[in-house]
Amino acid sequence: xxxxxxxxxxxxxxxxxxxxxxxxxxxxxxxxxxxxxxxxxxxxxxxxxxxxxxxxxxxxxxxxxxxxxxxxxxxxxxxxxxxxxxxxxxxxxxxxxxxxxxxxxxxxxxxxxxxxxxxxxxxxxxxxxxxxxxxxxxxxxxxxxxxxxxxxxxxxxxxxxxxxxxxxxxxxxxxxxxxxxxxxxxxxxxxxxxxxxxxxxxxxxxxxxxxxxxxxxxxxxxxxxxxxxxxxxxxxxxxxxxxxxxxxxxxxxxxxxxxxxxx
Amino acid sequence: xxxxxxxxxxxxxxxxxxxxxxxxxxxxxxxxxxxxxxxxxxxxxxxxxxxxxxxxxxxxxxxxxxxxxxxxxxxxxxxxxxxxxxxxxxxxxxxxxxxxxxxxxxxxxxxxxxxxxxxxxxxxxxxxxxxxxxxxxxxxxxxxxxxxxxxxxxxxxxxxxxxxxxxxxxxxxxxxxxxxxxxxxxxxxxxxxxxxxxxxxxxxxxxxxxxxxxxxxxxxxxxxxxxxxxxxxxxxxxxxxxxxxxxxxxxxxxxxxxxxxxx
Numbered sequence: 001x002x003x004x005x006x007x008x009x010x011x012x013x014x015x016x017x018x019x020x021x022x023x024x025x026x027x028x029x030x031x032x033x034x035x036x037x038x039x040x041x042x043x044x045x046x047x048x049x050x051x052x053x054x055x056x057x058x059x060x061x062x063x064x065x066x067x068x069x070x071x072x073x074x075x076x077x078x079x080x081x082x083x084x085x086x087x088x089x090x091x092x093x094x095x096x097x098x099x100x101x102x103x104x105x106x107x108x109x110x111x112x113x114x115x116x117x118x119x120x121x122x123x124x125x126x127x128x129x130x131x132x133x134x135x136x137x138x139x140x141x142x143x144x145x146x147x148x149x150x151x152x153x154x155x156x157x158x159x160x161x162x163x164x165x166x167x168x169x170x171x172x173x174x175x176x177x178x179x180x181x182x183x184x185x186x187x188x189x190x191x192x193x194x195x196x197x198x199x200x201x202x203x204x205x206x207x208x209x210x211x212x213x214x215x216x217x218x219x220x221x222x223x224x225x226x227x228x229x230x231x232x233x234x235x236x237x238x239x240x241x242x243x244x245x246x247x248x249x250x251x252x253x254x255x256x257x258x259x260x261x262x263x
Numbered sequence: 264x265x266x267x268x269x270x271x272x273x274x275x276x277x278x279x280x281x282x283x284x285x286x287x288x289x290x291x292x293x294x295x296x297x298x299x300x301x302x303x304x305x306x307x308x309x310x311x312x313x314x315x316x317x318x319x320x321x322x323x324x325x326x327x328x329x330x331x332x333x334x335x336x337x338x339x340x341x342x343x344x345x346x347x348x349x350x351x352x353x354x355x356x357x358x359x360x361x362x363x364x365x366x367x368x369x370x371x372x373x374x375x376x377x378x379x380x381x382x383x384x385x386x387x388x389x390x391x392x393x394x395x396x397x398x399x400x401x402x403x404x405x406x407x408x409x410x411x412x413x414x415x416x417x418x419x420x421x422x423x424x425x426x427x428x429x430x431x432x433x434x435x436x437x438x439x440x441x442x443x444x445x446x447x448x449x450x451x452x453x454x455x456x457x458x459x460x461x462x463x464x465x466x467x468x469x470x471x472x473x474x475x476x477x478x479x480x481x482x483x484x485x486x487x488x489x490x491x492x493x494x495x496x497x498x499x500x501x502x503x504x505x506x507x508x509x510x511x512x513x514x515x516x517x518x519x520x521x522x523x524x525x526x
Binding site: 077082099116 | 344347351354358362367370374378426476478482485511514515517
């Protein structure tokens with residue numbers, strides 16, 4: 001617990017610095033998180049030869065960064081077309097040593113481990129981007145904490161008993177409600193979101209998708225038989241352990257944004 | 264062989280009709296091909312319960328069509344964000360009955376079976392789109408036929424011995440050369456591509472990626488132990504059997520196009 005607090009005390013100012021000073025710092029943060037997430041996924045999937053499953057998604061991630069920063073139109077499609085071609089070539093010429101399941105996981109690694117995190121940059125570059133990211137971050141945090149305390153007090157029905165025995169439906173609902181309240185209050189001061197309807201939708205979407213992201217990381221850990229995805233953040237585990245909820249939230253919020261602006 | 268010729272005699276005019284008359288016909292063709300490709304993939308992957316692996320990619324494909332036709336900006340990203348969220352939710356709530364390999368294959372199905380074919384529509388809507396598609400089609404066909412005859416005459420070195428024992432390196436090179444020559448001649452009459460450099464690059468890219476697409480379909484068939492992916496096209500097999508090369512070619516050509524225009 002002491003480690004956890006120290007890491008948080010260092011980590012939160014670092015994140016605020018990246019969010020609210022200059023863009024290169026934010027870029028550095030996203031690159032670091034992506035590298036960490038991909039490395040942890042590769043090490044979970046193939047503990048004995050993680051590098052074999054790291055280089056292709058890493059190249060794909062670099063492709064996303066380079067094309068995005070160069071403002072290439074259709075940057076996502078270009079990288080995906082190139083990635084798919086190399087992926088299938090790899091499957092063909094490594095046959096039968098790279099079965100279809102490995103190819104599928106390499107695709108999932110790109111989308112789940114790199115494409116999701118790229119949307120931190122997409123959101124950052126949107127109007128009021130830094131504030132939106134901070135609000136997404138706060139919402140995940142409030143929903144998480146709310147779920148913990150409400151679940152402890154009133155939890156009766158398991159949410160996903162086999163994956164995460166401590167999570168309850170009551171906790172999840174409590175977390176969502178707390179996230180909505182917190183964000184409504186925050187929005188009075190921050191004014192990044194247009195109106196109360198948009199704020200409520202924003203909070204609910206983030207809380208629900210965040211819980212899902214958290215549960216999916218539990219699925220990964222159970223599937224590959226590890227307790228934590230890594231240990232780079234003392235007391236918090238790895239990048240995936242700490243940012244699992246946010247990762248799935250980032251693209252959803254990015255694409256919800258133009259719609260929210262109409263509310 | 265007789266069946267094959269009859270199917271071709273019906274199929275080629277149908278494709279030309281879809282390419283060169285009205286857009287709804289083209290749309291219908293792409294929808295039919297996507298539906299066929301996804302169904303064949305699902306049936307290969309899970310012969311006993313193909314529908315379980317069909318509904319999610321089918322919903323994703325409908326998402327692509329609807330958002331593309333409504334001209335939603337970022338249509339690909341929106342569908343991918345939504346698909347990823349539902350995919351992970353499915354993995355979480357079906358745990359442990361839908362292992363990570365299944366989730367990976369469901370993602371691969373969307374990208375390989377629907378996203379690639381969607382680019383037939385993207386190309387169609389580009390300037391000179393119908394002609395570009397026809398040229399892509401012809402290039403694949405010339406490269407294929409060239410590889411067959413050159414390979415029979417001079418083939419010594421196997422290209423991918425374990426996947427497709429009849430394909431040789433000599434055949435592949437012959438196919439690429441023939442595709443370049445055919446396209447250079449066609450371009451004199453059609454004028455859809457800007458210059459000879461662009462035409463050569465177009466032809467080489469299509470031929471190489473086409474061979475790869477063909478080999479990947481062999482990988483799928485060997486992995487799942489089937490001879491043909493389907494039998495909807497008498498003498499040709501299934502949609503995947505006939506359009507395997509073109510599928511991988513479509514996104515590559517789409518994204519190469521703005522670059523080709525600068526040559």
